Amino acid sequence: MSRPSTPAAKASVGGPPGRRYHHGNLRQALLEATVQLIETQGLDQVSVRAVAKMVGVSPGAPFRHFPTRTALLTAVAEQAMDRLREEIDKALAAAAGENALMRYRALGIGFFTWAFGNPVHFQVISTRAVIDFEGSSLRARNDEIRAVMADMMRDAQAAGLLRRGDPVRYAVAGRALGYGLARMYIDGQFPSWDVEDLNPLQEVIGIFDQFIASIAA
Amino acid sequence: MSRPSTPAAKASVGGPPGRRYHHGNLRQALLEATVQLIETQGLDQVSVRAVAKMVGVSPGAPFRHFPTRTALLTAVAEQAMDRLREEIDKALAAAAGENALMRYRALGIGFFTWAFGNPVHFQVISTRAVIDFEGSSLRARNDEIRAVMADMMRDAQAAGLLRRGDPVRYAVAGRALGYGLARMYIDGQFPSWDVEDLNPLQEVIGIFDQFIASIAA
DNA sequence: TCCAAATGTAAGCATTGATTACACGGAGTG
DNA sequence: CACTCCGTGTAATCAATGCTTACATTTGGA
Numbered sequence: 066m067s068r069p070s071t072p073a074a075k076a077s078v079g080g081p082p083g084r085r086y087h088h089g090n091l092r093q094a095l096l097e098a099t100v101q102l103i104e105t106q107g108l109d110q111v112s113v114r115a116v117a118k119m120v121g122v123s124p125g126a127p128f129r130h131f132p133t134r135t136a137l138l139t140a141v142a143e144q145a146m147d148r149l150r151e152e153i154d155k156a157l158a159a160a161a162g163e164n165a166l167m168r169y170r171a172l173g174i175g176f177f178t179w180a181f182g183n184p185v186h187f188q189v190i191s192t193r194a195v196i197d198f199e200g201s202s203l204r205a206r207n208d209e210i211r212a213v214m215a216d217m218m219r220d221a222q223a224a225g226l227l228r229r230g231d232p233v234r235y236a237v238a239g240r241a242l243g244y245g246l247a248r249m250y251i252d253g254q255f256p257s258w259d260v261e262d263l264n265p266l267q268e269v270i271g272i273f274d275q276f277i278a279s280i281a282a
Numbered sequence: 283m284s285r286p287s288t289p290a291a292k293a294s295v296g297g298p299p300g301r302r303y304h305h306g307n308l309r310q311a312l313l314e315a316t317v318q319l320i321e322t323q324g325l326d327q328v329s330v331r332a333v334a335k336m337v338g339v340s341p342g343a344p345f346r347h348f349p350t351r352t353a354l355l356t357a358v359a360e361q362a363m364d365r366l367r368e369e370i371d372k373a374l375a376a377a378a379g380e381n382a383l384m385r386y387r388a389l390g391i392g393f394f395t396w397a398f399g400n401p402v403h404f405q406v407i408s409t410r411a412v413i414d415f416e417g418s419s420l421r422a423r424n425d426e427i428r429a430v431m432a433d434m435m436r437d438a439q440a441a442g443l444l445r446r447g448d449p450v451r452y453a454v455a456g457r458a459l460g461y462g463l464a465r466m467y468i469d470g471q472f473p474s475w476d477v478e479d480l481n482p483l484q485e486v487i488g489i490f491d492q493f494i495a496s497i498a499a
Numbered sequence: 500t501c502c503a504a505a506t507g508t509a510a511g512c513a514t515t516g517a518t519t520a521c522a523c524g525g526a527g528t529g
Numbered sequence: 530c531a532c533t534c535c536g537t538g539t540a541a542t543c544a545a546t547g548c549t550t551a552c553a554t555t556t557g558g559a
Contacts, residue, residue: 085524091537108411109352112515123539125517130537134516135326193469194325194409211471230492237463237472238489242455245462252410254428255454272455275447279496302555305507329546340508342548347506351547 092130094120099141103185108195113137138189139196139203145186146206152179153210165220166227166281172214173243173273180247181266188251191244214240228282235280242276309347311337316358320402325409330354355406356413356420362403363423369396370427382437383444383498389431390460390490397464398483405468408461431457445499452497459493 098119113134114124131137156175160168180187218232246269315336330351331341348354373392377385397404435453438444463486
């Protein structure tokens with residue numbers, strides 16, 4: 066290295082990265098770099114070394130924070146789940162006064178807003194081959210959201226808002242529809258929307274509304 | 283090796299694998315071993331070496347047939363697409379006399395039958411991180427099926443079989459529903475069906491029928 | 500019969516995930 | 530201020546893997 070071992074840059078926090086020995090917040094920097102790397106190079110091109118290089122640390126440094134490559138990507142997924150949860154909570158708070166079916170709709174729109182606003186995060190969280198879904202909090206938190214949606218559907222039925230039918234089926238169908246739409250979006254399966262005239266998010270919400278209408282009494 | 287270099291096993295095709303120099307049908311054997319390896323060890327544990335070992339050839343042998351690891355998995359996906367196409371053609375042939383909406387239903391059921399009957403193949407084909415979707419025939423064939431479904435939906439509308447609404451939206455919604463349901467199945471997202479009392483395939487077809495009914499006139 | 504193409508083997512290189520021993524620096528304590 | 534502890538990053542290294550190259554063997558056809 067060209068740098069002397071006495072940087073004396075202890076107090077210089079501002080300005081360009083003075084490259085002090087301790088990064089300061091390496092963990093978060095690694096997560097952000099990983100997301101950026103997926104955006105530019107693709108998920109399969111993500112290596113721990115490349116992420117370390119992007120941040121400017123040695124190849125072994127990331128392993129202080131993430132024991133395995135899978136753990137790194139799982140952490141990205143966990144952060145993604147945080148954002149999803151925030152988005153959902155925000156949507157639910159805004160629809161606090163509405164009936165169960167409209168709250169269900171708000172939750173769905175919150176999901177779409179998150180997925181279309183953070184496509185890389187959705188990609189990571191939905192690609193089981195690269196993360197540890199079971200051995201993390203992801204499964205539990207995922208199930209929690211699923212339970213919330215199922216409860217809403219039951220409440221909606223109890224309130225007479227639903228067409229005759231099994232509310233569990235409705236809940237599963239709604240989830241599958243949302244998951245499939247988001248996945249089709251990041252996989253480039255949308256025929257011609259992603260060009261310009263139409264906003265994919267608006268279009269997807271339209272389809273979701275169509276679903277809501279089809280199960281409403 | 284303990285084997286002499288003059289096996290003289292040219293004509294002995296029957297019986298247990300006499301391990302002749304040329305495998306005979308290595309390409310297909312590699313594909314099958316890959317599928318089996320994914321079933322037992324998981325998609326992320328698939329390495330070219332492990333597949334070669336399972337078949338009983340040297341680590342470099344697979345590269346005569348598949349230039350890269352991605353090519354191997356892409357070939358699995360291509361074979362999966364073959365089977366899907368067969369299943370769809372069979373379903374369409376059986377529903378030849380029906381109207382457009384019922385043919386659409388038959389196609390959907392063909393898809394579910396394939397996905398639930400070949401979960402590993404569906405997993406590979408739907409995991410973009412490990413295959414070359416664009417640089418293969420997968421994209422084209424996928425688009426072809428999509429076009430068939432879209433045409434059916436248009437035909438159904440022209441025949442007055444559809445509720446008022448955009449048939450393109452209906453087609454996209456149906457695809458997303460199917461894709462999401464299949465993906466939820468292989469990801470273990472089905473609440474309690476996969477246990478015993480209920481047949482997941484039957485349940486999924488029920489949900490799909492519910493969708494069909496919701497868009498029918 | 501003989502040659503050429505196809506196919507598998509053997510050996511090795513480059514990259515990458517992961518481990519280990521060591522170096523550095525910051526925070527608390529006296 | 531001096532000292533120590535411990536969290537954090539570095540350097541060196543190993544093992545596994547993707548991939549390449551040179552060679553060996555078999556097969557099929559002229």
